[in-house]
Amino acid sequence: MKGKTPARSFGDKSFDIVNGFLVAFAVIVCFYPFLYVFSISISDGVAVNQGRVWLFPVRPNLSVFKMVLGYSDLWLSYSNTLFYTVVGTVANIVMTCLAAYPLSRQRFFLRRKLNFFLAFTMYFSGGLIPTYIVVTGLGLYNSRLAMILPVLVSAYNVMICRSAFEAIPEELFEEASLEGANDFVCLTRIAIPLSKPTLAVLTLYYAVARYNDFFNALLYLGKKELQPLQLFLRKILLLSSNEIMQTAGAGTAISAAAQSTLQVRYVCIVLAVIPVILICPFVQKYLVKGTMLGAVKG
Amino acid sequence: MQSKEDTQFFSKKNWYRGRYLVLMMVPVIVYYVIFCYLPMIGLYMSFTQFRPGSGVAGIFTGKFVGLKWFRQFFHSPYAFRLIRNTFLLSFYSLIFGFPIPIIFAVAVCQIKHSGAQKVIQVLTYLPYFISTVVVAGMINNFLSPSSGVINQLIVVLGGKPINFLGDPKYFRAIYVISKSWQSFGFNSIIFVAAIMSIPQELYEAMDVDGAGKWRKVFSLILPSIKPTIILLLIMALGSLLNVGFEQVYLLYSPAIYETADVIQTYVYRQGIENHSYGYATAVGLFNSLITFTIVFLSNRLSRKLSDTSIW
Numbered sequence: 312m313k314g315k316t317p318a319r320s321f322g323d324k325s326f327d328i329v330n331g332f333l334v335a336f337a338v339i340v341c342f343y344p345f346l347y348v349f350s351i352s353i354s355d356g357v358a359v360n361q362g363r364v365w366l367f368p369v370r371p372n373l374s375v376f377k378m379v380l381g382y383s384d385l386w387l388s389y390s391n392t393l394f395y396t397v398v399g400t401v402a403n404i405v406m407t408c409l410a411a412y413p414l415s416r417q418r419f420f421l422r423r424k425l426n427f428f429l430a431f432t433m434y435f436s437g438g439l440i441p442t443y444i445v446v447t448g449l450g451l452y453n454s455r456l457a458m459i460l461p462v463l464v465s466a467y468n469v470m471i472c473r474s475a476f477e478a479i480p481e482e483l484f485e486e487a488s489l490e491g492a493n494d495f496v497c498l499t500r501i502a503i504p505l506s507k508p509t510l511a512v513l514t515l516y517y518a519v520a521r522y523n524d525f526f527n528a529l530l531y532l533g534k535k536e537l538q539p540l541q542l543f544l545r546k547i548l549l550l551s552s553n554e555i556m557q558t559a560g561a562g563t564a565i566s567a568a569a570q571s572t573l574q575v576r577y578v579c580i581v582l583a584v585i586p587v588i589l590i591c592p593f594v595q596k597y598l599v600k601g602t603m604l605g606a607v608k609g
Numbered sequence: 610m611q612s613k614e615d616t617q618f619f620s621k622k623n624w625y626r627g628r629y630l631v632l633m634m635v636p637v638i639v640y641y642v643i644f645c646y647l648p649m650i651g652l653y654m655s656f657t658q659f660r661p662g663s664g665v666a667g668i669f670t671g672k673f674v675g676l677k678w679f680r681q682f683f684h685s686p687y688a689f690r691l692i693r694n695t696f697l698l699s700f701y702s703l704i705f706g707f708p709i710p711i712i713f714a715v716a717v718c719q720i721k722h723s724g725a726q727k728v729i730q731v732l733t734y735l736p737y738f739i740s741t742v743v744v745a746g747m748i749n750n751f752l753s754p755s756s757g758v759i760n761q762l763i764v765v766l767g768g769k770p771i772n773f774l775g776d777p778k779y780f781r782a783i784y785v786i787s788k789s790w791q792s793f794g795f796n797s798i799i800f801v802a803a804i805m806s807i808p809q810e811l812y813e814a815m816d817v818d819g820a821g822k823w824r825k826v827f828s829l830i831l832p833s834i835k836p837t838i839i840l841l842l843i844m845a846l847g848s849l850l851n852v853g854f855e856q857v858y859l860l861y862s863p864a865i866y867e868t869a870d871v872i873q874t875y876v877y878r879q880g881i882e883n884h885s886y887g888y889a890t891a892v893g894l895f896n897s898l899i900t901f902t903i904v905f906l907s908n909r910l911s912r913k914l915s916d917t918s919i920w
Contacts, residue, residue, distance in 0.1 A: 322822065322823050325823075327822070330822075333712065333713070334717055334729060337713055337729075341733045344747060406640065413633050416630060420623040420626075420627055421634075428641065429641065434904050435901050436648065437645070437647070437651050438876070438890065439893055440651075440654065440886055440889045440890040441649070441654060444648075444664075446644075447664075448664040448666075498633070523738075523742075525855060526854070541740055545742050545859065547746075548747075548749065571756075577750075580746060583743055588735065591738060595731055
């Protein structure tokens with residue numbers, strides 16, 4: 312026994328070192344880009360141009376933030392995104408519950424047929440062009456509904472919600488129906504309150520998807536007044552940010568160096584990412600449950 | 610007690626008993642019919658000469674042209690390149706992207722401080738929730754030959770700036786690395802949960818045997834989560850031809866079509882930008898059929914290997 316101990320502790324030590332290195336590397340790789348973007352966004356323009364900002368902000372100031380926040384298109388797109396996210400997510404959750412509850416009832420005579428009806432769409436779709444023809448054919452081009460109706464419910468999330476409803480003891484529903492509760496009452500008074508953790512995860516998934524939705528906006532929203540944040544970001548981050556600087560630069564007295572394209576872009580990234588960063592930690596405790604159900608039973 | 614559920618479709622009793630459930634499903638069914646099944650019927654467009662501007666009815670009123678669009682695609686010089694790029698991008702993502710969450714999950718579970726573990730998990734799954742536009746924007750700006758941080762670093766180290774996004778040979782690496790970066794933390798959640806559910810007694814039994822940490826990983830942890838690994842591998846195989854359209858679309862340019870252009874981006878350009886609706890639908894249908902076949906086969910495989918089926 313005694314002879315084994317040093318060898319074992321050497322092995323364990325090497326393990327701890329490799330392990331610690333792996334985890335540290337993973338965290339840095341995930342976090343550093345955001346820290347870098349944030350630091351550039353609030354650093355002094357001269358320091359940024361000299362390439363002196365690597366980790367933490369240098370001589371932090373909010374001049375570029377002020378300039379970007381003074382740009383009305385940003386606010387327009389932000390408020391559009393807020394609308395699409397709130398209305399879209401509410402509609403998504405309502406539809407998901409309406410679909411998941413009947414599918415979770417073992418006695419429902421159409422359960423298998425409807426289950427197949429939904430699941431089939433997870434594996435086969437009409438694809439981009441026919442969907443585009445249908446959506447535009449319904450007159451949804453340049454309509455706010457184009458950001459909501461085509462993505463009203465996700466079959467994958469319905470399956471997650473269904474397995475959460477199925478996990479509720481059947482007796483609860485039987486007792487309720489003996490006392491005269493119909494299926495709508497059972498859904499709103501029993502199934503939904505007892506599936507809060509799963510619904511929290513689904514709300515997060517839907518809200519993030521609506522907030523991040525870029526492709527539907529690209530396809531269906533040609534009018535600038537309707538465009539969400541993601542299209543605005545694409546214009547600034549990937550196409551050009553001259554416009555924002557011209558509009559804002561005229562009225563504000565900022566040094567030319569501070570108006571670097573790079574900083575404007577990084578400020579926009581910070582503004583776009585903040586809501587997501589704020590929400591993520593709160594749902595962590597539910598996340599495991601949501602993803603487990605989805606992968607194992609979906 | 611009912612021994613068998615009564616699934617008779619033409620039964621008044623069933624419809625009456627399930628009336629509220631049917632009522633709940635009505636909006637859902639309407640949605641699926643209009644936005645999922647109608648487009649599937651719309652695939653008929655790939656056999657017709659669709660007239661732009663003819664609306665939904667145009668799906669049926671276009672002149673029938675048979676397999677013209679399919680022939681045109683397979684005779685075009687792009688067919689091989691598109692199929693190769695689509696396959697390679699998703700294949701490399703699977704090869705490099707699949708093991709990372711497993712390794713990370715094992716590593717993060719060794720962190721015994723539960724607060725630290727939670728913080729690490731939040732930080733690593735955060736990129737998953739960031740929009741493709743922002744990720745593509747960060748990649749584009751980090752890799753910029755003039756102001757990008759990567760090229761600044763290369764210059765500091767004495768190298769010459771590289772135009773990463775303008776040279777076809779870098780695109781696959783950029784795609785795979787950024788995709789793995791964005792998803793490894795989130796994908797590790799399920800493996801972490803699987804590792805956490807290994808009974809503590811098994812670890813203690815290995816302590817008694819004098820097993821070190823390395824041996825615990827290879828003789829206990831990895832064998833215990835093998836079912837989860839196999840299940841997720843099969844699911845990943847099923848989505849083998851699903852290339853992230855948005856990511857490619859936002860990062861590519863004509864200069865790097867040679868490695869970056871995939872079937873979906875080609876469909877987008879042909880259909881939405883050039884208005885060749887019939888042709889683009891045909892190419893898309895080809896893509897859907899292959900994807901569907903792969904999912905079908907991988908599901909058969911999973912039924913054979915285990916009891917787990919995704920259907």
